[in-house]
Amino acid sequence: MKIHEKYISRAIELGRNAMGTAAPNPMVGCVIVCEGKIIAEGYTSPYGGPHAEVNAINTVSDPSVLSRSTLYVTLEPCSHYGKTPPCADLIRKLKIPRVVIGLKDPYEQVAGRGIEHLKEGGAEVISGILEQECREHHKRFLCFHEEKRPYIILKWAQTLDGFMAPDKKARTKDPSPYWITGKSSRQLVHQWRSQEQAILVGTNTVLEDNPRLDVRDWHGRSPTRIFLDPELRIDGEYHVLQPPPLTFRVTKKGISTRETDLLKHWTIDFDKDIALQLCELMYGENINSVIVEGGARTLEAFIQAGLWDEARVFTGTTRFGTGLKAPEIKGKIIRESKIGTDHLKIVRNDQ
Numbered sequence: 001m002k003i004h005e006k007y008i009s010r011a012i013e014l015g016r017n018a019m020g021t022a023a024p025n026p027m028v029g030c031v032i033v034c035e036g037k038i039i040a041e042g043y044t045s046p047y048g049g050p051h052a053e054v055n056a057i058n059t060v061s062d063p064s065v066l067s068r069s070t071l072y073v074t075l076e077p078c079s080h081y082g083k084t085p086p087c088a089d090l091i092r093k094l095k096i097p098r099v100v101i102g103l104k105d106p107y108e109q110v111a112g113r114g115i116e117h118l119k120e121g122g123a124e125v126i127s128g129i130l131e132q133e134c135r136e137h138h139k140r141f142l143c144f145h146e147e148k149r150p151y152i153i154l155k156w157a158q159t160l161d162g163f164m165a166p167d168k169k170a171r172t173k174d175p176s177p178y179w180i181t182g183k184s185s186r187q188l189v190h191q192w193r194s195q196e197q198a199i200l201v202g203t204n205t206v207l208e209d210n211p212r213l214d215v216r217d218w219h220g221r222s223p224t225r226i227f228l229d230p231e232l233r234i235d236g237e238y239h240v241l242q243p244p245p246l247t248f249r250v251t252k253k254g255i256s257t258r259e260t261d262l263l264k265h266w267t268i269d270f271d272k273d274i275a276l277q278l279c280e281l282m283y284g285e286n287i288n289s290v291i292v293e294g295g296a297r298t299l300e301a302f303i304q305a306g307l308w309d310e311a312r313v314f315t316g317t318t319r320f321g322t323g324l325k326a327p328e329i330k331g332k333i334i335r336e337s338k339i340g341t342d343h344l345k346i347v348r349n350d351q
């Protein structure tokens with residue numbers, strides 16, 4: 001592997017440590033190399049904290065070596081004052097002579113200005129190293145700024161004969177929660193939840209499953225909850241109404257509910273494309289990614305609108321015979337694997 005690629009690859013690896021904590025900031029990774037040796041590494045701190053470049057630079061005990069070093073970073077150094085000062089200023093001030101970048105930042109406030117600023121300071125700037133890998137790594141951030149909507153992951157579990165839930169009548173006889181998938185899949189789902197900023201479910205899912213939507217079988221932060229409730233049918237003791245975390249209840253227009261610091265209210269027109277309206281609302285809240293966990297009608301709304309990026313579909317080992325049909329999804333299969341006894345297929349939207 002070429003030398004620049006080797007270090008950008010390491011920077012991507014480091015950036016992964018910021019998954020689920022940096023958002024809505026990008027999970028950037030950074031490596032500083034002097035005379036063929038890595039002398040510093042860093043990644044983005046939890047939201048609001050220092051960026052990857054600053055964290056890497058701060059670990060260097062003798063800053064004079066920086067004027068003989070190359071800084072590798074997955075995303076163009078920032079040039080704007082956000083919650084922290086511009087990284088490009090710091091790199092320039094420290095006279096780091098060479099900066100190698102995976103990907104240009106599409107964010108309007110940066111978009112090439114970071115690179116320009118470094119060049120004006122006399123640095124050699126090389127960009128576009130492992131660009132595809134960096135695009136994949138920064139997919140949530142890129143989707144948010146390029147498409148002006150969150151990165152959307154659809155997730156469901158289905159039986160061998162393609163059902164998501166048993167027949168309603170069967171459930172009235174036995175209303176206890178049913179599980180199609182096993183423990184390992186559940187743990188993986190909780191890991192996924194910890195990686196996304198929000199989780200969204202439909203009304204019937206809340207009414208029938210009373211889901212917790214948290215990360216109790218993993219660690220990290222539980223995502224912001226969003227649930228559909230056009231007619232205000234969800235009340236009382238449902239888990240989604242118990243704080244924390246921050247939760248958005250989505251009702252139809254004309255219905256108002258009491259808001260608290262952790263329970264907010266969105267209204268949409270349920271006769272129009274709900275997926276598009278939800279995307280606009282999530283964008284307005286700076287939500288860079290969402291995992292949609294059903295039910296079928298809610299998933300279908302996103303599929304029909306073409307508003308999805310990945311579908312993660314588990315198939316268990318049982319059959320229901322009848323019940324609620326799981327959605328059909330078309331796209332490029334990017335992963336197939338066994339999770340315990342379940343089969344997992346991940347499909348990317350290639351439209």
Ligand SMILES: NC(=O)C1=CN([C@@H]2O[C@H](COP(=O)(O)OP(=O)(O)OC[C@H]3O[C@@H](n4cnc5c(N)ncnc54)[C@H](OP(=O)(O)O)[C@@H]3O)[C@@H](O)[C@H]2O)C=CC1
Nearest residue numbers: 156157164165202203204205270293294295296297298301
């Ligand atoms: N196996 C799995 O992975 C999962 C299974 N499930 C199961 O799925 C079942 C629930 O799924 P499903 O019945 O499809 O319901 P959903 O959970 O998707 O909720 C759909 C509800 O949202 C409201 N709604 C109104 N307009 C729209 C619209 N345009 N698009 C989407 N929703 C709209 C409706 O509420 P209203 O009726 O008030 O108008 C509708 O009933 C449950 O049995 C649950 O156990 C759920 C999640 C995952």
Ligand SMILES: Nc1c(N[C@@H]2O[C@H](COP(=O)(O)O)[C@@H](O)[C@H]2O)[nH]c(=O)[nH]c1=O
Nearest residue numbers: 157179180181209211212213214293294
């Ligand atoms: N039944 C079923 C799933 N159901 C999904 O998980 C939700 C329950 O979440 P929680 O209460 O946090 O455990 C439920 O509402 C639905 O969205 N998921 C799966 O991976 N496999 C399964 O077999």
Ligand SMILES: [Zn+2]
Nearest residue numbers: 051077078087
């Ligand atoms: Zn920065």
